[in-house]
Amino acid sequence: MIIGKKRIRNLELYWHLIEDNSEFCIAVNELERYREKLIDIGFSQDLELGETILPKVIGPVSRFNAEGRNERQKHLPMETAYRQTIWKWKKFIGGGEVEEEEGIRDVPYQCYPIKFIAPRSHELTIAEVENQKVIISSRILKSEENSINARDIFNLFFEIFGECMMLNNNLSIVKIPEIQRKNWSILPPGKYPFEKLIERVNTDLGIVQNRNRKVINHRVQQINDANPNFIAFGNAGFTGYWIFGFPNINTYVLESVYPNNATYILANDWEAISRLSKSEILRNDLHLARIEHRINWPNEINRFLR
Template identity: 35%
Template sequence: MKITEKKRIRNSEKYMSHINEGGKANIGVAITAEVARKLQEIGFKTLLSGESLVPAPKFGPVSKFNVNGKDVPQKDKPKETVYRQQHWSWTDWGGNSHSRTVDIPYQRYPRKWIPAPWVELMIVQSGENKFVIAGDTITKGQTEETDIVHRINLMLAIFKQAEIFQENLERYEVPRTVKLGWDILPEGEMPWETFKHHLTPVLNSKSKGKKIIIAERLETISKYNPDFHAIGDNGYQGYIIFGFTRENLYIFENAEYGNATYVFEGDWEQLSKMTKAEIIASNIHKHRFVHLDGWKRQIAELFPHHTDKKIS
């Protein structure tokens, strides 16, 4: 996946979502005439495979951190007294020169030292094509997120682009998003053990920790015995609908970590064609439950007459 028109990213999740856990990749750019000129500007001589260097600090904050490391203020801790030196010089009334160095106290937050990553850029070749890559091969789920983000930001700072390649330097074929209609699963009571198999494609792209949390939410709603489920990615991309027609309730639960649960009454199909922004702006949802402590209780209060029985 190619990243352009960004000066810096905060996290790599959406750029790595097409890579399976344990998958290996390289962060870099293909060498074009423009990239080659930039490589020579930062100090590369031959542009032959195997040539490498650590970019100088002069290319901005990211390259400066890459070489020098940095102190990060710990604003969750009380300030402390530290000192800086200052040199004073003066001439007295008699024309005599004097000078001294003094320590001046001031208050600041404690600093945490983050060592320099010291990521090298290296020229590599695959077939007829040359690339410059940042550091060695990364592994999704094992390489630290901060390391991945730093490498991408280093490429963006120097080349104004970055790309995530396969381990063999082939480009990933990232599937295009295709808008599909809702897939209405068979009506009637569907036990969780049966329903969860339909969610495999939805959950497979999530990390292990997020997969557990999302599955637990979906299982919680399923125990109230919806009479239909719908999976789709129309206006409410990523949402799964639990239909409780007897109660005239339709629960829209998102398969993305961190999104809220929406509860509607009425024509769920028409509602599902609206975007989330349209839904929120028109305030037509009956409830909006944020995924925090108390979420399970809020779901339970929708079904006051439900007898809590073990999920089959």
């Protein structure tokens, strides 16, 4: 049964179609109808079996799925927070001459405390059913605990495709070859001059306000000056995230374009990191350190890259 909706708030119309404690997945078929859409959200031109992506942000549901959400706690007193900006000043150098200098400064402001709701990180996979390619979600166990997850996956399909169907009668007909995650693109090995690297960075900076771009560029330059062995750029729902790899010291730096995020120091092998979902990468027990984007950021990052 094909279900066409814009969004659902509860699952009552469909939940009863699934037996309790049984598994099902959500899918769409006849992929040629959605070729342009599939490429836009992160799949390759070839739409190969096994391709798995975190969908690119195209609306509020996919945004929450990929980026999570900040909720202002307006029932709590306001507190001091900080944003970073480029600060310019003139310095006297003698003989009546001055030169302009610039640096990063923390600017305090008052706001309500923010509670971060982690991204759902639901992925989509190209699988095969009766010799036909389909897009499927991960398997979902019908239970009260999973009802919110199931609703979010339904709404993700509705936002992207405008329809979906449930595969629940015989999941054994769903053939999934080896998973090929397409969430990261690795630049060719070798040193990248900052001027060359920033050309690639700027493609992600389109989603950032102009006033934040120079601050981000400063951070990228400092990390790149430490000569990483490789640099990986996030694709699809990972757009705006970069990993600088230093395997010789077992250190991987996760940086992003988002001004209110932090820099994460990961201590794991790259192959393992590339297979993780975004929420898994950002979980506290999977990173070695979380360095806030504050005035002491340069000193903190240097501690891990020496």
